[in-house]
Amino acid sequence: EDQVTQSPEALRLQEGESSSLNCSYTVSGLRGLFWYRQDPGKGPEFLFTLYSAGEEKEKERLKATLTKKESFLHITAPKPEDSATYLCAFAGNSGAGSYQLTFGKGTKLSVIP
Amino acid sequence: EADIYQTPRYLVIGTGKKITLECSQTMGHDKMYWYQQDPGMELHLIHYSYGVNSTEKGDLSSESTVSRIRTEHFPLTLESARPSHTSQYLCASSDPQAWSTDTQYFGPGTRLTVL
Structure with a gap:
């Protein structure tokens, strides 16, 4: 069964303290790995899409990387405004096609000033 | 940037009432989706559409x-x-890309509480 696991469930960082969030997945054929940011009471905001192992993408203090079994979201010198829940999702070769995303439960990041 | 709207943002309603949650997008995307999300849990797909009808x-x-x-x-x-049925309902849309998996863009959500 296709599934995605995110760790840790929650992470508290001091401002400026770099760290990484993990997303491990099992899927028969990966068609895309997505990272979203979700603020409380709001819809997910798209961050990155990764398609193949070895691929990396960056945006401000965030960098996403992908291997054959997991993806990491690296946060460099975080600021309090980076506090949010970060969601990982993948699209696999399910019978339903590329529009089916399987989401993890997310990692709740808190950055303390 | 995604332009997708949901109304109402919050709804508290009594058992047995009929309700309609609205979702609109101005991007001309063919694909649209509805997800349900409970606090601290994954998003789950409940409906989707390839296009009109x-x-x-x-x-x-x-x-x-x-x-x-x-x-x-x-x-x-x-x-x-x-x-x-009490939950957060999220609407999304995407523009199909022949060369890659299309990215879904989400609306702000409707928080529904049924008493």
Whole structure:
């Protein structure tokens, strides 16, 4: 069964303290790995899409990387405004096609000033 | 940037009432989706649409129904609300890309509470 696991469930960082969030997945054929940011009471905001192992993408203090079994979201010198829940999702070769995303439960990041 | 709107943002309603959650997008996207999300839990797909007059059920069983009469509009209806329907409902849309998996853009969500 296709599934995605995110760790840790929650992470508290001091401002400026770099760290990484993990997303491990099992899927028969990966068609895309997505990272979203979700603020409380709001819809997910798209961050990155990764398609193949070895691929990396960056945006401000965030960098996403992908291997054959997991993806990491690296946060460099975080600021309090980076506090949010970060969601990982993948699209696999399910019978339903590329529009089916399987989401993890997310990692709740808190950055303390 | 995504332009996708949901109304109402918050709804508190009594058991047995019929409700419709609205979702509209101005990007001309063919594909639209409805997800359900409980606090601290994953998003689960409940309905999706390839385009006008197309609707399909997602992985999560739901008593809601949807319609797609216009490209930009994808409303979700509950004929008789129950406390078990209390949840966050998120609408999304995407523009199919032949060369890659299309990215889904989300609206702000509707927080539904059924008393």
